[in-house]
Amino acid sequence: MLLIRCPWCGLRSESEFHCNGEVRPIRPHSSSLTDQQSVQHTCDRLNFKGWIEEDWCHSKGCGEWFRLNRHTVTHEIDQD
């Protein structure tokens, strides 16, 4: 089990958090996108072994959203 640091609550157990996946660019307004760009936005993922930046939410706690770096093989996290 990972211990994750919520910016408000401090170190808490992973089961209190929800991982929203890799940080993605904000979706541009659909009127300015071609179909292909829109598909790229939804489908394109790096999916590699190594460090990725993710969005997490302390969903069963205070509800704060924050970012952290996690390694996709070792599951180590880096919040500095």
Add this chain to the structure above:
Amino acid sequence: MKPNQRYSLAALAQGALRNHQNWDRAWQSPPLKPQYDVVIIGGGGHGLATAYYLAKNHGIRKIAVLEKNWIGGGNSGRNTAIIRSNYLRQDSIRFFDKSVQLYETLSRELNYNIMFSQRSEVDILLTNTSMRNMRRRCFNMNLQGVDFKMLSADEVRQRIPVLAPMKECRLPILGGSVQSRAGIARHDAIVWGYARAASAYGVDIIQNVVITGIRRAENGEISGLNTDRGLIKTNKIATAAGGENSSVAEMAGIRLPLQTFNLQAFVSEPIKPVLDVVVNCPDLQVYLSHSDKGELVVGGITDAQQISFRRGGKLAVLDSTVAGLLELFPTFRRLKLMRQWGGALEFARDGSPIISLTPIKGFYVSAGWWGGFKAIPAGGLTLAHTIAKDEPHPLSACYRLNRFDTMNFLMESGTTVPIH
């Protein structure tokens, strides 16, 4: 190339007289050749089945299957071996039912006992949502002429007498559904059976080889690959790398719409027979079967949304899977769990696999197999066709890669858990 020794009762009896010293190696591992007609990356069920059907149906002989570890060491050796075709959409139902049909005759075809036991899969349904979902699946299955039917709560209890008595249930059983041709098979036997049959056609199965790069000619077409054992020339490369197709495709220079998550499973200590069907409960997110060895084989959901190549298992997921198991079967509470493991599973954005040509001429993909053990025969059959003819097989045309460009998504999800 030497034809395979036939496995039979007579051969077994002869073996007994000779202390079983008479058995040949099941497949050959010759040294790597400098050139092949087709190179398949990944020695899991899909890669090996593809090699077999390429040789058998299309007469292609110079084929190599390159495996970085040992064959069957990926998800094909880590799954819970359930075979079924109860999918939602007509294209998927046709494809997966073809696979079940191929499984039905595979032991004979490969001369290898895959121990396919069509013991039925029974879904236990505890909510109206699940009832509605399964009924919809049932209608679609029946429209395709594939067996699947709804069960009453009493019928579910008759099929699975070891279920908790009604008064102990938190959520009462509303009903169920059953596919009677569904069942389990021995996962290693699928891998070894295809490897042995492919090898008899002269396919080179090369283990412990590291691929360091994919080469393309000036016009962009595939021209070969670099490995730690030297350069191999080939005009056709197929990736069937289980959870790692993204990185192989990256070497070729394209990106696939895939994400890799961890899925775990575990087994109990062996017990006497208590369960003669595969049980699945979407509402409690748990499924199980009773193996021939006597172990209960139990699985749950993925570690959602977290890209992972670790092939482990999160305690929280194990915990909730066990909780679901004990809710249905309180009598299992004193069983010890013996082993737990995980696999790195690939999901395409719409939940359907990818069996396809790609924008790179000579590069083919078989990917997105989160529930692809059941699909090994049909996956191999259709990918082989795609490689040999340079066009999709009619059964797998729905799984072409460019469906993502045109937003022709084929939304599917599991029966244990919906995929988002």
